[in-house]
Amino acid sequence: MGKHLVLAGGGHAHMVTLANMKQFVREGHRVTVIGPSPYHYYSGMGPGMLGGTYLPEEIRFSIKKQVEQNGGIFLLDKIRQVIPDTRQVELETGAVVDYDVISFNIGSYVPQDIVSRNNGDIYTVKPIEKLAEAKKRIHELLSKKQAVIDIIGGGPASAEIAGNIWQLGQYQGEQIPKIRIFSSREFMPRFSERVRLYTRKSLIKRGIAIHENSSVRKVETGKIVLSSGEVYEPDFIFLATGVKPSPIFRQSGLPVGPDGGLLVNRYLQSNAYPEIFGGGDCIFFEEAYLDKVGVYAVRENPVLYHNLFAALSGRPLKSFEPGGDYLLIFNMGGGTGVLQKKWVTLHGKIAFIVKDYIDRKFMKRFQ
Numbered sequence: 001m002g003k004h005l006v007l008a009g010g011g012h013a014h015m016v017t018l019a020n021m022k023q024f025v026r027e028g029h030r031v032t033v034i035g036p037s038p039y040h041y042y043s044g045m046g047p048g049m050l051g052g053t054y055l056p057e058e059i060r061f062s063i064k065k066q067v068e069q070n071g072g073i074f075l076l077d078k079i080r081q082v083i084p085d086t087r088q089v090e091l092e093t094g095a096v097v098d099y100d101v102i103s104f105n106i107g108s109y110v111p112q113d114i115v116s117r118n119n120g121d122i123y124t125v126k127p128i129e130k131l132a133e134a135k136k137r138i139h140e141l142l143s144k145k146q147a148v149i150d151i152i153g154g155g156p157a158s159a160e161i162a163g164n165i166w167q168l169g170q171y172q173g174e175q176i177p178k179i180r181i182f183s184s185r186e187f188m189p190r191f192s193e194r195v196r197l198y199t200r201k202s203l204i205k206r207g208i209a210i211h212e213n214s215s216v217r218k219v220e221t222g223k224i225v226l227s228s229g230e231v232y233e234p235d236f237i238f239l240a241t242g243v244k245p246s247p248i249f250r251q252s253g254l255p256v257g258p259d260g261g262l263l264v265n266r267y268l269q270s271n272a273y274p275e276i277f278g279g280g281d282c283i284f285f286e287e288a289y290l291d292k293v294g295v296y297a298v299r300e301n302p303v304l305y306h307n308l309f310a311a312l313s314g315r316p317l318k319s320f321e322p323g324g325d326y327l328l329i330f331n332m333g334g335g336t337g338v339l340q341k342k343w344v345t346l347h348g349k350i351a352f353i354v355k356d357y358i359d360r361k362f363m364k365r366f367q
C-alpha cells in the first residue's frame, strides 16, 4: 500500500529525490514538499548574484513546478513544529500534515542576537534570495552617495560578500562604496595561510578595510558598537557571523547535536524516530563533524534518495560516507576567485572561471 513521503524544504540535499520523484509516485506513494518559496536558491552563486554576475533566475530551481510536474504536491508554507509521536508536522499557516516518512532539508540561518533595533538596511547573508533585495537597496544608496557598507564576520561569506559589493559598485558606474569588514578574530581563521593571504590581499588592494580582533557587541540601523566601545556609523550592514541549523528540532523536542541540528546516524536517519531523515545544514551527523557547506548537502543526495525509498518499502538502508577533502572556491568579485584543494591553492581569474563552470554545470543538471 502506498505511503506518504514528506520533504521538508527543497534544499541542496533533496535535489536527486526531487528529480526522481516520479519513481515514488509510480510505486503508489504520495509525495508532499513543503517550502516557504516556489524556488530554491543555489548558495554557491548567491554572492555572484549580489555582484551582478548572475540574475536571480539563473541561480534558482523551480521547486514548485518540478514537484507538480512529477506528480507531487507542493505546499507553500513553513514547518513550525514536528510532532514525532503522531508523525505530524505543524505548519506556519496552522495546517497539520501527517507523514509516514519525512526528510528535513530546511537549512540554517544567521542568528541576529546582536541586533538591537532594525529599522532597515541590516541584512543577513542567508536566505540567499534576500541578496537580490540587498543588491537593489545598495544601488539606491550608491545612486545618492558614497555609501559606507559594514560586514560583520570574518569568514568566507564575509569575503565573498565584500568582494561582490565592490563589483556591484564598479559595474554600475555609480559611486564606489566604502567597505569595511569586522572580524572578531583574525580574518578567515579556519583556512590555510595561503588562502588567508590571497583573500586578504584581494580585498585590501581594492580598498576594502579589514578590522581584525574587532568583536561587534551591538548592531542597530546605521550603527555598530564594538566590544571595545568604538562606534561606527555605516549606511548598510551585512551580518555574516556564521550559521546555525534551523531551531525547530530543538523546539520540537527531537534529539539534536550540540549545534541544535537534527541528530542523525550514518543512514542520515534519526535514531529515536527512524521514519525521520535529514540532510544539509540542518542536521548534526553523529559519525563525524561536517562543515556547513553545500558540498556535504550535495554529497548526501544519492543516500537520502535511496534511504527514503528504502524506508517506504522496508528495504535495507545505505550509509553515508562524507568523503575526503573538498574543492573550495571563493568568488571574490571582479571575475576573480581563490581556490583550494588539498595542497593546491590558486587565485585570480582562473579560480573564478573554474567556479563559474562548476556552478553553471550544477544548475544545468538540476534546473
Ligand SMILES: Cc1cc2nc3c(=O)[nH]c(=O)nc-3n(C[C@H](O)[C@H](O)[C@H](O)COP(=O)(O)OP(=O)(O)OC[C@H]3O[C@@H](n4cnc5c(N)ncnc54)[C@H](O)[C@@H]3O)c2cc1C
Pocket: 008, 009, 010, 011, 012, 013, 034, 035, 036, 037, 039, 040, 041, 043, 044, 045, 046, 047, 077, 078, 079, 080, 105, 106, 107, 108, 125, 126, 157, 160, 246, 248, 279, 280, 281, 282, 292, 293, 294, 295, 296, 297, 329
Ligand atoms: C554567502 C554564502 C555563500 C556560500 N557559498 C558556498 C559555496 O560556494 N559552496 C558551498 O559548498 N557552500 C557554500 N555556502 C554554504 C551553503 O550555503 C550551505 O551549506 C548550503 O546552503 C546548505 O544547503 P541546505 O540545502 O542544507 O540549506 P539551504 O540552502 O539553506 O536550503 C534550505 C531550504 O529549506 C527551506 N526552508 C527553510 N526553513 C524551512 C521550514 N521551516 N520549512 C520548510 N522549508 C524551509 C529554505 O527556503 C531553503 O529552500 C555558502 C553560504 C553562504 C551564506
